[in-house]
Amino acid sequence: MEFEAAGTRRLPLSRWLFAVAVTVLSATLLWVAARAHLEYSCTVKDTPYLPICPETSPDPGDLRSELRDRIHRNPGDSWAWTLLLPVTADAEKEAVLRGATAVAPNNATVLRWRAAAALDRGELEEAISLLVQLLEYRGSRDAAGALAQLASTPEGRELLQGHIKDSKRWFPRVLDSFSALKLPPGDVLPLVVEAAKQDALPPSTRRAYMQQLRARGQLLDAYGLWLTLHKRQVPLLYNGSFDNAFVPEGFDWEFTSVTRSRAGVVVEQQPGAKRGLVLELEFTGRRFALPILRQLIFAPGGAYRLEGEYMASKFRSEGGLNWVVYCTSNGSSLLAKGSPIQDSGGIWRTFEMDFKVPADCGPIASLQLEPAQKYEAAAGIRGHVELDALKITRVED
Structure with a gap:
């Protein structure tokens, strides 16, 4: 599955899955390195009596067999299920994912694989729910990027509306990814307006987003957001009495700030x-x-x-x-x-x-x-x- 936003190139899901694979592979390599360290301890430190010292091989086939053996002895071994995901053949991936989900549904790696599988099946509602969970509780950058791509599509925006009410912890990160991926900021405006109504956007995020709209020449959209943020009638000339602190990146007074010693x-x-x-x-x-x-x-x-x-x-x-x-x-x-x-x-x-x-x-x-x-x-x-x-x-x- 791939996404396309106006003014951007296609962003295939495989790119996001690659980030997932790298993350999980890192965990696998960590496991292999840890086992190598234990083996070194067993041979060099002369501690063969430890139960954690069986011989292992970094070969993926051997690792897969060892992990399956661990699961056979202890079906609730969530660590083994998680490490088995990236070394499993495609034909068995679905069954392994079901097993990993049963014992570790909230594990970050498992959440990534579940979300990727849902995207591949075209089940966007499930994928978005998992990605939101992954971003909110795990701070996943790749989840933020995937949600930004989804938010640039009409169907994705519609499905994300149901999650905006409790989005204070994760939606600002999606907006950051929107900017990083150079997606048109106007695409996500309906979600930003809803998030502003729910007080889910910190001031710095609101200012940065309005600046993005203004930089793109979308002044009317930026002004509409400005009105939403004020929640009251705004005069044609804002802060004309100069009694209020200036609001940067909004529709307040703007001037060039220079060090006093150098200012004209x-x-x-x-x-x-x-x-x-x-x-x-x-x-x-x-x-x-x-x-x-x-x-x-x-x-x-x-x-x-x-x-x-x-x-x-x-x-x-x-x-x-x-x-x-x-x-x-x-x-x-x-x-x-x-x-x-x-x-x-x-x-x-x-x-x-x-x-x-x-x-x-x-x-x-x-x-x-x-x-x-x-x-x-x-x-x-x-x-x-x-x-x-x-x-x-x-x-x-």
């Missing part, structure tokens, strides 16, 4: 007199990266207004700072540019900017703060700017 602009949330927190921009005269600030906003086709307040003191800039809006879906075309922010002598002033988003721009636009003269990003600016009470509203066209 230091961006910080600071207490403002009778204002709660404000956003402080301290320009040092060094070069800085563009944009200074950015937020991706949900703005379907229509007319909008950006409003806010600013204060600038000892601000030395040739052209000041502009709020600009770019389209994200057709080459980052410029949609609007506001009046420049200049020195205000330390007095708070208001500003507003109207802009229109065409229907073909897509529902996600980019609001950015930039110097009016782009060369100033390289030349440097000096001074102090504070921002507060920003919001975007939809207006009549």
Whole structure:
């Protein structure tokens, strides 16, 4: 059986089975090495009276016979059943697997072979249940990879839905494998949304997954997940008062973090007199990266207004700072540019900017703060700017 996800090459089950075989073979080699060590102890250390010192041979046929003899003497010998799996002929594999399952159903090696057999039979529901168990309680990487491949298919996603409620311990590892296997992150979005509702995703996993969606240009999917995570209505411009801690990789304010000693602009949330927190921009005269600030906003086709307040003191800039809006879906075309922010002598002033988003721009636009003269990003600016009470509203066209 093999799986195929959009944009990826086929991933045959044999690759996963190879990982299984290597794991089990390692256990077999460990057994052979252990027996060799015991034999050495019996001959060199002169302890032939020990009951664990019969002569053995690393030959697979001899090992198979010895393991069968052990099972004959003690049918409940789970260790012997487990080691017998990789050295059994294909014609007898099913019978040996039944025996191993009877005495050691939760053994990691047995779980792998049971899951592989279920996949070969096309019994995905059983295979997924075993793989989830293997990943949750044994931390198996190959199980995470197999579940990621299954999650990239419609049938696999449907069957995994029933396991998401209790997925906090294992589902983040499936998402890690999704990224490692370069599978399209959008394929697993329904499961991620359900896991988020069940509080089964740690913040770091949520952020990493949203970043994957954004990197693939799936901004609307990422924004839909952002809304799900908040479980409440989100304004068109998030955290416009700057009172909340920034949420990286989401749809909050973004800026380039640089060591203060090297920064061209230091961006910080600071207490403002009778204002709660404000956003402080301290320009040092060094070069800085563009944009200074950015937020991706949900703005379907229509007319909008950006409003806010600013204060600038000892601000030395040739052209000041502009709020600009770019389209994200057709080459980052410029949609609007506001009046420049200049020195205000330390007095708070208001500003507003109207802009229109065409229907073909897509529902996600980019609001950015930039110097009016782009060369100033390289030349440097000096001074102090504070921002507060920003919001975007939809207006009549």
